[in-house]
Amino acid sequence: MVVGEISQERNLIIIGGGPGGYSAAIRGAQLGLSVTLIEQAELGGVCLNEGCIPSKIFTHAADMRSDIAHFQELGVGNMEKLVDIKKLVSYKDKVIKKLRSGVESLCNENKIEIIRGKVTFLAVDKIGVENGHQFDIFEFEQVIIATGSSPTMPSAIQEKGERILLPHELFKLEEIPKHLIVRGQDTIALEAASSFAALGAQVSIVIDDQAGFPFDESINKELNRLFKKRKMKVYKELELISTHETEDGITLTFQTDKNVEETIRGSYLFVSGTMRPNLEALGISRFGIVQTAEGFIKVDGNMQSSIPSIYAIGDVTEGPLSAVKAIKQGKAAVASIAGEQTEVNLTFMPVVAHTIPPIVSVGLTEQIALDFGLAIRVSQFALGGNGYATITGKKDGFIKVISDATTEIIQGIHMIGEGAVEMSGSFVQLLEMAAKEEDIKFPHYAHPGFNEGLLEAVEGLIGQAIHAAPIKRKDMLTI
Structure with a gap:
């Protein structure tokens, strides 16, 4: 191993090139920071190369296969119900390579220094980077740890x-x-x-x-x-x-x-598996950084750890393990380093499952609302009553809305059905804005479209959904 004789100085170093890490690097460059991004494997991290993207390619293929009967009903071809798994894997690899190349290009265009290697902390302001026989030492002003997590058996x-x-x-x-x-x-x-x-x-x-x-x-x-x-x-x-x-x-x-x-x-x-933070190889624990019993780094609202020079984002921090969280935290961390006011609140972070059909959950479930002692109204609109769902053959599922019976403020929106993932952003916005039932009923909705299901679910809170069977007022669910 060749050890660098001189310690090199950097302003901001980000360890880990996954969604949180590269998003933080690009946002940091946009804010005028000099950024160095260190990745041991491939840019994009586990999410792009082995997790989120590969799994969604498979779910997309599976969703297409489940539509075969509907395609034939429409007269679109006479497709076999077989899957060429080797072609699917080849397509997955092609998409991953293309997306990874895009991330690399964005980093280069934003003048982000990319270093390959395995990181070890030598001090609270110094790291060593090993790449083959080369070992370089870097001193930094701030570092963001974004090394993700790994499953354990x-x-x-x-x-x-x-x-x-x-x-x-x-x-x-x-x-x-x-x-x-x-x-x-x-x-x-x-x-x-x-x-x-x-x-x-x-x-x-x-x-x-x-x-x-x-x-x-x-x-x-x-x-x-x-x-x-x-x-x-x-x-x-x-x-x-x-x-x-x-x-x-x-x-x-x-x-x-x-x-x-x-x-x-x-x-x-x-x-x-049970996910554990990828921190052991960094050697950061020996410097007294505060961690949870499970090993996750504790951070404040700015993503700063108990050591002022060290920030942490994504799966190495406590809370939900999600690329959504990592990206949000990464942007907030560099904004704080750049001197801006930031806030990360995960209260209404959506839970998303790309199942068939997909699932989205935002806010309180019915049971949790009851456990909190809230007086609630609940309405559930079946997608079988939605015109566009009938056109596309995607009639499974529903949209469920939970509202405070006193204030009419929406407390939770849950959907299983086609379009759930794309509509999740609107669900989050409504809860973040403390929207009332009237705020959902007032706007215009494209027709025909899955989005009309949200309107009908809210109208159903008072028994006024158009495409649902009449409900006797005494049978309406107000708890």
């Missing part, structure tokens, strides 16, 4: 073989599993289950607890219905005891809530 899995897959491995498969077992109920697990079922795999979902899926109870009920309709099995309250791999499959042994052992055999096991 359940303790019951003592040895990981080729048939146990983590998120970054699932979407590299070059075959459709005959039977995919999915362990977990987070958005990653649900996307994997939904996608591979639509692509032709038999899918079983195994959940540790009875609570089930992590959404509003109405969404959870609809998910169970859709999974049952697609012949997907859901097992609840099964604790994984052991796994046994063979050349052509894997057998899982579980213990039920009644202390009875049960086995499930499949082709592959997908485990979304």
